[in-house]
Amino acid sequence: MIKFDGIAAFVATAEAGSISAASRRLGLAKSVVSERLAELERILGTKLIQRTTRKLSLTENGQTFLPRAQRILREADEAAAELAARSGKLAGPLRLSAPVSFGILHLAPALTKFIQEHPQIEVSVELDDRFVDAAAGGFDAVLRHGAIGDSRLIARRLATSRxxxxxxxxxxxxxxxxxxxxxxxxxxxxxxxxxxxxxxxxxxxxxxxxxxxxxxxxxxxxxxxxxxxxxxxxxxxxxxxxxxxxxxxxxxxxxxxxxxxGAELFITYPRDHGASAKIRALADSLQRSFGNPPYWDRLAS
Structure with a gap:
C-alpha cells in the first residue's frame, strides 16, 4: 500500500529540486526523506527520481506521477481544512508566493493579522519578482500584479491601485x-x-x-x-x-x-483544486486589511 508520507517526500523533492531542500521543507532528516522515496519507488515498482552526483531529475514515470501526487496532497489538505472549518478552526500548511516589494511593504503586516486570526494555519511565504507558476510551482496561492492570462488559474481581485x-x-x-x-x-x-x-x-x-x-x-x-x-x-x-x-x-x-x-492585485490558485477554505479566508482577510478603496490610494490623495 502506498504511504502518504512517501508521496509527500516525493512531491517535496520534485518541487524543491533536491533531497536536502525537501528535508528542510518537511522538517525531516535527509536520510528519512531518502528512505521514504526509496520505499515509494519499491511499492510502485518503478524509478521516479534519477539521482546523480551533480543533479536530480524526474524520470518519465516520475513526471507522470507528480501532478497526481500533488493533487492527492492538496485534496487531503483541503479535506482536513474543511473539517477544521466545520469546527470553527482552520489549520494546516498554506504556501504562498508574492512580489518582493509589495510583500515587504503591505503583505507582511496583513499576513500578521491573518495569522493572528487563524493561529493554527502554518503560513509559508516566498517573495519573488519573477513569474511564479501557481499551477506547477507547488504553491497553494500566488499574489500577482496585473491581468492573469492563464486558463489553468482562477484569479480573485484583492485590491486596485492608481x-x-x-x-x-x-x-x-x-x-x-x-x-x-x-x-x-x-x-x-x-x-x-x-x-x-x-x-x-x-x-x-x-x-x-x-x-x-x-x-x-x-x-x-x-x-x-x-x-x-x-x-x-x-x-x-x-x-x-x-x-x-x-x-x-x-x-x-x-x-x-x-x-x-491603473494596477490591480490578484490572488491566484490552480483551477483544478479550486479555492480551499484557507485561501478564501486569506483573501477575505487581505481585502479587509487593504480596504476598499485601499489605504494606499487614500493616503496618496
Missing amino acids: RLLVASPAYLEREGHPASIDELQHHCGILYSMREGDWRFSTEHGWQVVRPKAALRANNGLVMREAAMAGLGITLLPTFFIHEAVKSGVLVPIDVGARAE
Whole structure:
C-alpha cells in the first residue's frame, strides 16, 4: 500500500529540486526523506527520481506521477481544512508566493493579522519578482500584479491601485513640469524593465503609450522609487509604492491631463483544486486589511 508520507517526500523533492531542500521543507532528516522515496519507488515498482552526483531529475514515470501526487496532497489538505472549518478552526500548511516589494511593504503586516486570526494555519511565504507558476510551482496561492492570462488559474481581485507619474522636487525644478503627454517624451524616465509600453494613458482617442528616454530600467518598484527620489527622472508607479513619499512631499505627482492605466492585485490558485477554505479566508482577510478603496490610494490623495 502506498504511504502518504512517501508521496509527500516525493512531491517535496520534485518541487524543491533536491533531497536536502525537501528535508528542510518537511522538517525531516535527509536520510528519512531518502528512505521514504526509496520505499515509494519499491511499492510502485518503478524509478521516479534519477539521482546523480551533480543533479536530480524526474524520470518519465516520475513526471507522470507528480501532478497526481500533488493533487492527492492538496485534496487531503483541503479535506482536513474543511473539517477544521466545520469546527470553527482552520489549520494546516498554506504556501504562498508574492512580489518582493509589495510583500515587504503591505503583505507582511496583513499576513500578521491573518495569522493572528487563524493561529493554527502554518503560513509559508516566498517573495519573488519573477513569474511564479501557481499551477506547477507547488504553491497553494500566488499574489500577482496585473491581468492573469492563464486558463489553468482562477484569479480573485484583492485590491486596485492608481498609478501616478511622480518626480522629486529637485528634478522638476531642474527640468521643468511636463504639462502634457507629448512633453513627457522629452523627459528622462525611470522605467519598469519587465514590460514594454508600460506608460499608458487614457485619452479621448483611446490609450496612448509614452516611451521616454530611459534614465534607468529596473524590475523592482522600490528601486524605481528610490531613483525618482534621488532626482534621476520621472517614474510611473502604483500608489502602493509611493503613497508615503507623495504624502510627505518627497515625490510630487505630475498632471499631464490624462489618467494613467491603473494596477490591480490578484490572488491566484490552480483551477483544478479550486479555492480551499484557507485561501478564501486569506483573501477575505487581505481585502479587509487593504480596504476598499485601499489605504494606499487614500493616503496618496
